Structures are given as structure tokens and as C-alpha cells.
Amino acid sequence: MAQPIERESKIVSQPSSSFERTMMWLTTISFFVILMTIGIGTIIREDRVSSQLENRALAQAVKPTVQGVISGDDMVKMESYFTDQLLLRGTFVEMQARLSKNVLRQPFRNGIYTAEDGYLIEPSQAAQPIVPDAFRQFTQEVDRPVYFALAPSKTVVAERDGIIPDYVASNAIQRHKTMQAGFTKAGITSISLDRLQLSDYFKTDHHWNIDGAYQAYDEIVRTIGKTEPALKKVEVNPGSKRSSEHPYFGSLARKTTLAYASTGDTIEYYGADQFKGIDVCYDNTCGQPLIDKKFIKEEGDYADRYEVFMRGNHGILSMTSKTKGPKLLVLKDSFANPVLPFLARSANLEVVDVRYVNKDFDASEFAKQQNVDAVLFLHNSNIAGLMKTYQQKL
Amino acid sequence: MLFSSTIFLFLFLPIVLLVYHLLPRTFRNGWLLVASLFFYAWGEPRFVLLMLTSILINYLFALAVHTYRMRIGVKWIMFSMIVVNLGLLGWFKYSGFFVTSINETFQTTLFVPEVVLPIGISFFTFQAMSYVIDVYRQAGQVQKNPLDLALYIALFPQLIAGPIVRYETVADEINHRQETLPEFAQGVRRFIIGLSKKLILANGCGQVADAVFNMKDLSMGLAWIGIIAYALQIYFDFSGYSDMAIGLGLMFGFHFLENFNYPYISKSVSEFWRRWHISLGSWFRDYVYIPLGGNRVSPWKQYRNLGIVWMLTGLWHGASWTFVAWGAYYGLWIMLEKAFLGKILARVPVLATIWTLVLVLVGWVFFRSTTFPEAVTYIQAMFVPDVLWDDRASYQVVQNGVILALACLAATPIPKRIGEWVVRSSGQIGQTLQYGYAMVLLFLATSALVASTFNPFIYFRF
Numbered sequence: 001m002a003q004p005i006e007r008e009s010k011i012v013s014q015p016s017s018s019f020e021r022t023m024m025w026l027t028t029i030s031f032f033v034i035l036m037t038i039g040i041g042t043i044i045r046e047d048r049v050s051s052q053l054e055n056r057a058l059a060q061a062v063k064p065t066v067q068g069v070i071s072g073d074d075m076v077k078m079e080s081y082f083t084d085q086l087l088l089r090g091t092f093v094e095m096q097a098r099l100s101k102n103v104l105r106q107p108f109r110n111g112i113y114t115a116e117d118g119y120l121i122e123p124s125q126a127a128q129p130i131v132p133d134a135f136r137q138f139t140q141e142v143d144r145p146v147y148f149a150l151a152p153s154k155t156v157v158a159e160r161d162g163i164i165p166d167y168v169a170s171n172a173i174q175r176h177k178t179m180q181a182g183f184t185k186a187g188i189t190s191i192s193l194d195r196l197q198l199s200d201y202f203k204t205d206h207h208w209n210i211d212g213a214y215q216a217y218d219e220i221v222r223t224i225g226k227t228e229p230a231l232k233k234v235e236v237n238p239g240s241k242r243s244s245e246h247p248y249f250g251s252l253a254r255k256t257t258l259a260y261a262s263t264g265d266t267i268e269y270y271g272a273d274q275f276k277g278i279d280v281c282y283d284n285t286c287g288q289p290l291i292d293k294k295f296i297k298e299e300g301d302y303a304d305r306y307e308v309f310m311r312g313n314h315g316i317l318s319m320t321s322k323t324k325g326p327k328l329l330v331l332k333d334s335f336a337n338p339v340l341p342f343l344a345r346s347a348n349l350e351v352v353d354v355r356y357v358n359k360d361f362d363a364s365e366f367a368k369q370q371n372v373d374a375v376l377f378l379h380n381s382n383i384a385g386l387m388k389t390y391q392q393k394l
Numbered sequence: 395m396l397f398s399s400t401i402f403l404f405l406f407l408p409i410v411l412l413v414y415h416l417l418p419r420t421f422r423n424g425w426l427l428v429a430s431l432f433f434y435a436w437g438e439p440r441f442v443l444l445m446l447t448s449i450l451i452n453y454l455f456a457l458a459v460h461t462y463r464m465r466i467g468v469k470w471i472m473f474s475m476i477v478v479n480l481g482l483l484g485w486f487k488y489s490g491f492f493v494t495s496i497n498e499t500f501q502t503t504l505f506v507p508e509v510v511l512p513i514g515i516s517f518f519t520f521q522a523m524s525y526v527i528d529v530y531r532q533a534g535q536v537q538k539n540p541l542d543l544a545l546y547i548a549l550f551p552q553l554i555a556g557p558i559v560r561y562e563t564v565a566d567e568i569n570h571r572q573e574t575l576p577e578f579a580q581g582v583r584r585f586i587i588g589l590s591k592k593l594i595l596a597n598g599c600g601q602v603a604d605a606v607f608n609m610k611d612l613s614m615g616l617a618w619i620g621i622i623a624y625a626l627q628i629y630f631d632f633s634g635y636s637d638m639a640i641g642l643g644l645m646f647g648f649h650f651l652e653n654f655n656y657p658y659i660s661k662s663v664s665e666f667w668r669r670w671h672i673s674l675g676s677w678f679r680d681y682v683y684i685p686l687g688g689n690r691v692s693p694w695k696q697y698r699n700l701g702i703v704w705m706l707t708g709l710w711h712g713a714s715w716t717f718v719a720w721g722a723y724y725g726l727w728i729m730l731e732k733a734f735l736g737k738i739l740a741r742v743p744v745l746a747t748i749w750t751l752v753l754v755l756v757g758w759v760f761f762r763s764t765t766f767p768e769a770v771t772y773i774q775a776m777f778v779p780d781v782l783w784d785d786r787a788s789y790q791v792v793q794n795g796v797i798l799a800l801a802c803l804a805a806t807p808i809p810k811r812i813g814e815w816v817v818r819s820s821g822q823i824g825q826t827l828q829y830g831y832a833m834v835l836l837f838l839a840t841s842a843l844v845a846s847t848f849n850p851f852i853y854f855r856f
Contacts, residue, residue, distance in 0.1 A: 019822050024579035027829040031582045032408060034836060039404035072437045083400045089844055092837075096845035099838060104598070104796045167788035 041087035048085065052302040053093060055254045058084040097259035109256040113164060118263045119203045120252035121158040123170035129384040131182025138394040139187040141364040145227055145374040148183045149191040149220050151208065151335060152176055153382040154201045161198060176381040188377070191223040204261040205250020206382070207306060210241070210268040213338035220339070220376065221346055228326045228374055234345040240271040244296045248305045258301060267296065267305045270341070278321045278344045282314040290319070290341050309337040315356035319344035326373035331363060333386065336378040354386070354393045363394045395436040396554075397638045398592050398843060406433065411645060415573070423545050423568070426646065433550035434514070441512035444482075449547050451478055452522040453540045456529045460536040468530070475526050483519045486512055491713035514554035516710055520677055521547050525561040527681055534565035542568050551642035555635040557653035557673035560680075564648055571647035581644030583832045588637025590835040593842040595804060596630035598797040599623045602790055607762060607772075614779035615787035617772060619798070621755050623790075624762050626801040629658065632671065658754070658805045661746040662739050663727040666754055674710070678703050697729050704728065711761070716769060720760040727753060 050057050059080040068074035086092070100106045107114055113121045139146045152160070155172040164170050184190055193216050200212030208216070214236070221233045247264030258264075272291045280288040288310070295307045310317065313334055325347035330336060332353060343349060350370045352363065367375055379386070395402050410429045417425055435442045455475040462468050484492070486509055493506045525546065528534040537543040546568055552559050606612065606620025636653035643650045657669035667675050679688075686699040701722075708721015731739065739746035756773060763769035803809060817824035 020825050021575070023825055023829045024575050027579045027582050027832065028575065030833055031586075031836070032412070034833070035404055035408040036412075038840075039408055042404065070439055072439065075437045079399055079401050082405070083844065086400055086404070086844055092841040092844040095837065096841035099841065104794075104800075106793050106796075108793050165792070167785040167792065169785065 038087050042082060042085055045085070045087060051084075051090070052300055053090050053254055053257070055251070055302070094257050094259060097257035101259045109260050112252050112256050112260070113168065114256070114260050115158070115163050117203075118261075119154075119158065119163065119198060119201075120256060120261060121164060122155055122206070122252060123159070123164050123168045123172070124155060125169040125171050126175065126384065128171075128178045129175055129182070129387065131179060131186060132387055132391040133186075134391045134394040135183065135186035135188060138364050142367045142375055144367060144372065145224075146188045146377075147191050147220070147224055147374065148188045148377040149193055149216060149223075149379075150176070150180055150183065150377075151193045151212075151216060151380040152196060153380045154198070154206055154208075156381055157196060157198050157201065163198070172381070175384070179381055179383075183377075189223070191220055191376075193219055195219075202248065202250050202265045202267075203263060204248070204253035204265050205306065206252060206380075207250065207335060208338070208380075209265070210270070210338055214342060216339050216378075217342035220343065220378075224326075224328075224374060224376065231325050231346055234342075236270050236274050236342065240274050241268055242271055243268050244305055244308075246296070246298075246303070246305070247301075249302050250306065254302050267308065269296075269308050269338070275341050275345065278319055278341070280310060280317065280319050280344075282310075282317040290344070306334070306337070309341065312337070313353045313356060314351075315353055315358075317349075317351040317353075319349040319351065321345070321348065323347060327371065329363075329367045329370060329372040329375045330378055331375065331390075332378040333383065335380045339378060354389050357393065359392070361393050395433050397635065397642075398589065400843060401436075402433075403589075403840070403843070407642075414646065423542060426550075427541055427545045427548065430545070430548040430550040430553060434548060434553060438513060441515075444486075444512055444515075445518055445548060446544070448479070448482060448518060448522050449544045450540065451475075452526050452547075453537065453543050456526045456536050456543075457538075459526060459530045463530070472526070472530055476523065479519050479523050483515060485509065486515055488709075488713045495715070517556050517558055518547050518553065520558050520674075521561070524558070524677065524681065528561040528565070533562040537568075549648070551639040551646070551648070552650060555632070555639070556671070557636050557639060557650055558677050559650050559673070560677065563651055567648050573645075573647040577644045577647070579829070581641040583641070583829065584644065585638050585641030586832045586836045586839065588634040588639075588641060590839040591630040591634030591637060591804075593839045593846075595797070595801045596627050596634055597842065597846060598794070599630065599801050600627040602794045602798065603627050603762070606790070609786065611780070612772070612775040613781040613784040613787055614775060614777075615783040616790065617775035617779065618755075619787055619790050621758055621762075621772070621776065622802075623794070623798060625658070625755055625758050626798065626805060628758065628761075629654070629805060630801065656805065656807050658751060659747060659807070660750050660754075661743055662731050662736055662750055663724060663753055664731050664736065666750055667724065667728070674707070678707055682706065696732070700729055700732070701725050714764070716760050716763055716766060719766070719769075720757055723757055723760060 047060060048058055049060075059077065062068075062074055062077040062081055064074045064078075068077075083089075097109060100109060101114075111122060111124075113123060115121055153172060153176070155164075155170065156176045158164050159170055159173050180190055196208065196212055196215060200215060201208050218233060221231055225231045225233075244267045248267040249258065249261050249264050253261035253264070269291055272289070275290045278290055279286050280290050282288055290310060292308055292311050295303065295305050295311070298305065304312075306312075319340060321344060323344075323346060327348045327350070328343070330340070330343070330349055330351045332340075332351060333355065334353075336351075340349065340351060350366070350372060352361075352366065354361070354363070363375075395406060397403075406429075410425075414422055414425055414429075431442055431446075434445060452475065455471060455478075458471050459468055459475075462471065489507045489509055493504050496502060497504055497506070525534070525537075525543065529536045537546070546559075546561060546564060549559075600623070602623035603620055606616055606623065609616070609620075612620070633654040640650045640652070651673060653671060653673050655669040655672065657666050660666035660669055683699055683703045686702065687695055688699065689696055691699070704721045704725025705718055706721070707724070708717045708719065711717045711720070727735075739749065756776075759772050759776075760769050763772060813828070817828050820827075
């Protein structure tokens with residue numbers, strides 16, 4: 001056995017000057033003040049329920065129990081609570097992101113790639129999706145024309161346009177095609193939205209913007225109109241297009257922080273004057289706003305301004321007007337929200353978001369009860385996780 | 395409780411420091427002991443009783459050794475002490491491994507006890523044994539006050555991840571120590587450097603290592619990136635904890651020995667182990683190797699002693715045959731260096747450094763792998779791969795190249811030497827930087843702690 005090279009503990013030398021002594025005092029006091037300020041500040045500050053930045057509920061205070069303390073579970077919960085409620089938490093998260101981007105030069109954060117033009121893309125390599133047999137059964141049971149408008153996800157478009165680096169594994173296009181083929185096999189008429197460009201999507205969010213939504217509306221009306229001639233496109237007045245004053249930082253920005261989503265987006269919408277006569281009903285209340293500008297004006301970098309359209313998602317929502325167009329059942333997720341106001345000018349809509357309906361909801365029964373003329377699924381291709389829900393609800 | 399947790403950093407530490415320095419000297423040890431027990435109890439309160447039992451037993455053993463030093467029976471006391479301590483360690487750490495190994499070897503179906511491993515048991519057991527042995531050797535005074543002994547063993551800065559503080563190192567400081575401003579300020583800097591090593595460098599490299607070790611069909615490039623990342627992770631993690639412990643010790647007036655000394659610049663495996671986890675190496679040298687005869691016996695006995703020491707070193711790190719193999723691997727190379735290889739390496743220093751680094755990296759594969767087949771597959775990918783480079787390797791270079799490069803640089807003495815030169819050559823500006831950068835690091839480390847969910851504790855099995 002060899003002798004250790006360094007055995008003596010280093011005894012710290014005395015300061016060589018009053019300046020050095022001052023620096024030592026400053027170091028000691030700063031250390032205490034920083035730790036104490038954050039610690040005491042965290043304790044005395046009112047607890048926050050959720051984090052806009054992280055889009056999640058924050059851990060709340062723990063009431064210790066004897067069993068919880070003995071097992072150590074309560075201490076784990078207390079640590080989560082203290083970390084979640086930490087003073088300046090958001091600032092620290094942003095600081096770490098800036099370190100990652102500017103010093104460590106990491107182009108990816110939480111699996112999201114920052115393209116040169118500021119687009120945030122989430123490449124993904126996943127198993128090929130399986131379209132459940134429930135779709136085929138639904139198509140047969142419902143006894144009405146069924147359409148699927150499957151928008152390419154932002155990742156599909158980025159992959160197609162070669163924006164995702166070669167070294168990153170991503171099979172979004174393949175999965176998109178598999179899903180399209182699955183719906184066609186189930187007897188559903190496909191509405192192709194594959195012409196969408198990256199500029200039709202928000203830079204910092206996974207959704208499409210108003211231009212993408214309007215293109216989708218155009219394509220939906222064109223395709224369904226072939227069998228439902230009463231469905232006609234109603235043009236919007238380009239002059240009524242409005243923009244949010246505050247920048248919009250969407251879901252991908254929340255995952256990466258402002259360090260990566262440096263430019264932000266502008267959320268655009270058409271003024272309520274374009275949608276007069278459309279009655280929006282949900283939660284047993286009619287006359288709900290179709291465009292709610294409250295979300296446009298909301299303070300906070302990460303305010304969810306996308307909820308400007310019908311205040312977000314609802315289990316069942318109807319949009320009726322004096323239009324002579326057909327009655328459609330739209331089965332959708334949040335991707336459809338900016339499309340619905342356009343579509344509601346051309347048709348009466350019963351809109352269902354299967355994620356928020358009762359567990360015994362049956363879509364084919366609902367379609368019959370509502371006596372709809374046709375059924376439209378409106379999603380983007382990143383819905384593999386929804387298939388199980390559809391299997392139960394269709 | 396972990397040093398790299400918000401509760402420790404922003405509640406426990408400032409409160410303990412503040413109260414400690416406000417209290418009259420008479421009460422400081424008591425306060426430190428209460429704080430240390432609370433620190434250990436946080437998360438696993440039931441094991442406090444185990445640690446207190448260990449302290450009490452060794453307190454009594456040391457008193458017995460001190461009282462009956464001149465009698466023949468003292469050797470039996472020492473033997474009993476070793477059996478009891480190793481028995482405790484064996485039950486909690488090795489019983490499952492031992493029975494499983496018997497079942498696998500002899501195709502038996504003996505009951506495998508499911509024993510939860512108390513955190514830090516290897517560290518506090520070795521410290522307790524060190525105390526009794528040092529009293530026996532008269533290298534330190536016997537503690538009449540059990541609370542002072544409890545403080546030595548349970549002292550929270552070094553309790554769960556070392557360094558293994560030998561009794562003789564701090565025996566005098568338990569009752570006679572002086573806390574000074576220069577040492578406190580130095581302690582603050584050292585603690586922050588350790589915290590930054592752990593949270594920025596170790597965790598950054600750890601994410602790469604975990605990603606690679608969870609992949610299949612590695613290319614050669616990816617395999618090397620993965621093991622280099624792991625080598626950096628474990629170094630900065632462990633040396634970061636040691637820095638934090640040394641820094642905290644200074645804040646309370648204790649002087650712990652250095653535990654790491656740039657191990658990756660070593661020119662031989664023997665030198666590596668003089669620079670890596672120094673407190674463990676010297677513990678085994680002084681309490682196992684030398685009592686077995688050390689270098690003063692015949693050559694074959696020297697090799698036997700080396701074999702024993704390195705198998706034990708491997709086993710100390712974890713209850714698994716991969717750890718035993720890891721220890722035996724180092725033992726083998728040290729024997730070869732002792733026999734002839736050391737003289738050859740001494741003639742080619744640059745080549746020797748590269749050679750040693752490669753051997754150490756191969757060693758880490760055994761350490762990181764959970765099974766032998768896993769380790770062998772990984773080593774195959776490193777040296778006889780099916781594919782030289784793939785997209786996953788490119789991704790790791792683009793995404794984590796800077797952090798890996800920074801970590802490689804920080805694993806050498808270069809940054810320290812540059813820092814010392816700046817301080818020497820730029821007067822007050824240098825001194826301002828010397829203290830100011832620590833505060834910047836504190837914010838960066840805190841941001842890494844808060845923002846990341848990846849904060850593994852890799853000493854749970856030690």
C-alpha cells in the first residue's frame with residue numbers, strides 16, 4: 001500500500017491585509033444573508049397553489065403524522081413542499097436555463113429542440129400507434145358520414161422540412177402516416193391537412209396559429225362539402241384580425257423557459273364581430289363568450305392566452321346559429337379550438353372533448369340523440385395517448 | 395438529509411450555524427450533537443437508534459481497552475469489538491448478498507433476509523472502529539464523556555458520505571478547537587465549491603452516464619462517452635461531498651483531511667489510489683494492511699495482504715460480486731505494478747497517465763454495472779464494437795459536449811493553478827474575485843438544484 005500524497009489538513013492562513021479581512025467578512029455575511037433570506041422568505045411567504053411556468057400544482061404543507069415521521073415519508077413530502085415553495089423558485093429555474101443555453105450551449109432542454117429561427121420542436125421516437133377497432137365499430141354504428149381531419153403535429157412538419165438534426169431520433173412522420181392509414185382502414189374519410197407549413201404553428205407552443213386553423217377550416221369545408229353541399233365556407237374579414245399586446249409563450253416555452261423561447265409568439269384572433277349570432281353553450285349555460293379577451297390581457301409571461309377561444313376545453317359544448325349548414329358532431333382536443341369559431345359560421349356544432357366527459361359517455365349514442373348529419377374528428381397526429389379514451393367512449 | 399437539498403441549504407444549515415456561533419462554548423458540542431442526530435434522523439429516524447447503539451458499544455469497548463490495556467485479555471476485547479462492528483455492518487449490508495450467493499452456489503433455498511441498508515453505515519462503523527483502535531494504539535485519548543464520542547461519530551458534515559475521519563485526526567478538536575474568521579470564510583468557499591461540483595458538474599455528467607447505461611447496442615463512441623461521463627460524475631459527486639464536509643468542518647472549527655487530489659492525472663493505479671478516497675485507502679492501510687504485515691513480510695505474503703485489502707475495499711463499496719471484482723481488479727494491477735509494471739510506467743509518464751486512465755475507466759464499468767454480463771457487454775462496446783459511431787453519440791456530443799469538456803478540465807489542477815495565479819498577480823481585484831466567484835457559484839448551484847429533478851445520491855450502498 002502506498003502512502004497518501006496529501007495527509008496534512010491545511011490550516012488556513014491569516015488574512016494578509018485589511019482588505020482581505022473585509023472580503024472574508026463579506027463572504028461570511030453574504031453566505032448567511034443569502035441562505036437566511038431564502039429560507040425565512042420561503043416560510044413566511046403565502047404558499048402558492050400552482051406554477052404557471054411549470055404548468056403544475058405545487059406541493060402543499062404537510063401535516064406530520066407519527067407513522068409518516070417514523071417511515072420518513074413525511075420528510076420526503078416536506079422537502080418537496082419546501083423546494084416547490086422556495087422563494088425565487090421561478091428566477092432560479094430561468095437562471096439555470098440561461099446557464100444551459102448560453103454557457104453549456106445545450107440546444108435541447110427537456111427534450112425540446114430550439115431551431116435557429118426560434119421554433120421549439122419536440123422530436124420523439126415512439127412506438128407506432130394502433131388505431132383501435134372501436135373507430136371501425138363507431139363508423140358502422142353511427143350510420144352517418146365520419147371524417148377525420150388529422151393535422152400533422154408540429155414535429156411532423158419540422159421533420160418533413162429537415163429542421164430536426166439528423167442525429168436526433170424522431171419518427172413522427174411515420175407515426176402520422178400509420179395513424180392516417182388506421183383511420184382510413186376503419187372506414188373514416190380522411191381530410192388531409194398535410195399542406196400545413198411550420199409558419200402555421202406557434203413557435204413556442206405545440207398548437208397551430210390562427211392561419212393554420214383557418215387553412216384547416218378551409219380544407220374541412222371543402223372535403224365535407226362534397227357530401228354535405230349545405231356546408232359552405234364563410235369568409236372572414238381580414239381587417240378584423242386582432243393581435244395580443246402581450247407576447248404568448250406556449251406549452252413548449254413552459255418546458256424550456258424564456259431562455260430558449262426568447263422571441264415568443266403573437267396570438268392572433270378575429271374580433272367577436274365576425275361571430276355574431278353564434279350561441280355558445282357549455283356547463284348548462286348559454287351565451288358564453290366565443291372569444292374571451294380576458295386571456296389576451298392576462299398578466300404573466302406564461303399566461304395561457306390560447307384559452308381566448310371559448311375559454312379552453314369543455315366536455316360538451318354546442319355552437320348554434322341561424323346557419324343553413326348541416327349539424328356536425330366534432331370530437332376534438334384543444335387543437336380544434338381556434339377552428340371551431342370559423343366552423344360555427346358554416347354549421348351548427350355539437351363539440352365533445354372525450355377527455356372531459358363522464359365515463360359512461362357513448363359517442364355514437366350522442367350522435368344519434370343530437371341527430372347530427374356527420375361526425376368530424378379534429379386532432380393533430382400526436383394523440384396516441386387518447387386512443388384508450390376513445391376506445392372507451394366511442 | 396442531503397447537503398444538496400433545499401431544506402439543508404436554506405433551513406438546517408443557517409439555523410445550525412447561527413445558533414452554534416451564538417451559543418457559549420460550553421454548549422456548542424451539545425448543540426452540534428443534537429443537530430447531527432436530527433440530520434441523520436431526517437428521512438430514516440429509526441436508524442438513529444442503530445447509530446446510537448454502535449456509539450454506545452464502541453464507547454464501552456474503548457473504556458475497556460483503556461482500563462485493561464496492560465492485560466492479556468485486551469486482545470480479546472479488540473477481537474470482540476471487531477466482531478461486533480463487522481457483525482452489525484455484515485447484517486445490515488451483506489446478509490442478503492451472502493445468503494443469495496450461497497443459494498446460487500449450492501442451489502439451496504435459504505431464506506434471504508430483506509434488510510434495509512442504513513445510510514452511511516459503512517462510514518460510521520469504520521469511524522467507530524478507528525476510535526477504539528486509536529485508543530488501543532494510544533494514538534488518541536479515550537473519551538470519558540459518551541456525548542463527545544457521539545459527536546465524533548455522528549458529526550453531520552462527514553456522517554453519510556465521508557471522508558472517514560479517523561479519531562486521531564480530530565481527537566483534540568472535539569474539546570479544544572478555535573473557530574476563526576479566515577477558516578469560516580475558507581469553509582464557506584470550500585462548501586460552495588463542493589456544492590457546485592455536485593449540482594452542476596456531477597449531475598450534468600450523471601445525466602449523460604445514466605442515459606448511455608440505459609441504452610442497448612452501444613457504438614464505440616457512445617460507450618466511451620458514457621463511461622467518461624460516469625467517471626466524471628462519481629469524481630465530482632464524491633469529491634464534491636468531501637469538499638462540502640471539509641468546508642462545513644472549517645465553519646465549526648474542525649480540520650478534516652483531504653480526501654481527493656486530482657486522481658485522474660495519476661501515472662499508475664497505485665498513485666490513483668493515493669489520490670482517490672484517500673481516507674478509505676489510509677484506513678485500510680493502517681488498520682488492515684499494516685497489521686497483516688504490510689511490506690515487511692515475504693513477497694508472497696505482501697501479495698496476499700494486497701489481495702485481502704483490495705477484495706475488502708471492493709466489498710466495502712457495495713454488496714455485490716461486481717464490487718468484489720472491481721476491488722480485485724485494482725488489487726491485481728497494484729500487484730503487477732509492484733512486481734514490474736511500476737518501473738516501466740515510471741519511464742513513460744504521458745503514456746502512463748493515459749494507460750492508468752483507461753484502466754480506471756474499465757474499472758468504473760464494473761462499478762457502474764449491476765451484473766457481470768452487463769459489464770462485459772459494455773467493455774466489448776468500448777474495445778471491440780460492432781459500430782464505431784452513431785447518431786446517439788453525436789447527440790451527446792452536441793448536447794453535453796461543453797459540460798463534459800468543462801468537467802474534464804475541472805478534474806485537472808489547471809483551473810486551480812490559474813485561479814491562484816490570478817489572485818497572486820492581480821492584488822485586490824484577484825482577492826475580490828477569489829471570494830466573489832463563490833457567491834456566483836452559490837446562485838448557479840441553487841438554480842441547478844431547484845430546476846432539476848435529477849439529483850441522485852450514489853452513496854446509498856456505501
